[in-house]
Amino acid sequence: MKYKDYYASLGLARGASDEDIKKAYRRLARKYHPDVSKESDAEEKFKEIAEAYQTLKDPEKRAAYDQLGAHPAGQEFQPPPHWQQQFSDAPFSSEELDLSDLFAHLRGGAAHRSARMSMPGHDYEIGVAITIEQAFHGTQIDLDLNMPEYDEQGRVRRVPRAFKARVPKGATDGQRLRLPGKGGKGLHGGRDGDLYLNISLRPHALYRASGHDLYLDLPLAPWEAVLGTSLEVPTPGGTVRLKVPPGTQAGRHLRLPQRGLPKPKEGQGDLYAIVQIAVPSVVAEPERELYRKLSDGSNFDPRAHFAVEAGHAH
């Protein structure tokens, strides 16, 4: 089993007072709690902090932890034989264990299991990032989890569990799926926990998602915007033809109904092509001459409103 330095997790020295432990936990929890924090590694960090606090706040668990001695974090170690007799009711095999399982299991701890009380299994919540194409077609994901399980004697061990889960089409950013009964096993008749998947969409080179709607930048040449055109636009469901009406302004949203992401039950979001007027950065002489002719021949004033609005202000 790997040693974890619970004091270091809370940024404390080994002799820290109970008050210091509480203060350190409160400060770090406020910073890293996944419901509150925007830090990228908040989830992992908070797990570490909470695990350290669960053990150090309980005088009995803290005494047991201190007896394990100080080791470098991550180093393999074995609890001394007398440690188990002194602190734990149930035997365990320590290779398959995480240090946290050991402390969840201690005599006198909150999770004392010898009373044969029925206990519901743990719920697990994990993030799953999928692509827009996967959200469009539905996808199969493989999950490998490592969960503590208790047998009827209350013995704990780590069990690797693999899931093949089908994410049906209809997923989008921020949506959740529940896999009933796929969390931790319940104990003594308690119900099995659930597994929750939080779906997020990976950034895409072309599309941006909002709910089930997709947005796509559509660059047009100036003459295409003025004269109108018919062109091919990529969508997750395949290329579609889009008519650009004459006189299309930059920033306009051309709506392609039902070409966005499918919704869970029925229906489908829309795809919006956002018009941009693109100009060539380099033009050769014959082409430049055409622009000059256009400039001389046109009486179009794109800033006519400047004069009007500025006049109003005075």
Place this chain on the structure above:
Amino acid sequence: MHIESTEMLWFEQHVLSLPELSELSGVPQPLLEELLDCGAIAPLEPDAGTGPRVRAGADLRFGAQALRAARTARRLRADFEFDVQALAVALSLLDRVAELEAQLRELRAQQPQRVR
């Protein structure tokens, strides 16, 4: 290793009774009732909320929003020792944050990226 395949449920498709909400969220029913009373967790049909039977929660149905809020409440209570009042305030603030983030996501999606 044995590979389990699973049935999946969209969060949005859940319709739960109060006891089911309590079981799935891990929040004890009396606390859920307090959160309901102060409006921190809302049932699916809020206008049905009159009369003694409904007050006892027998008729109330809850959806994804309530399950999400209740699960958050369980975490906040366990990790910060929040009381009902603090939970209610935290939940409404988190709701607003989620709403603003959704708006921001929408605005960002509409923002052209390929400006030359």
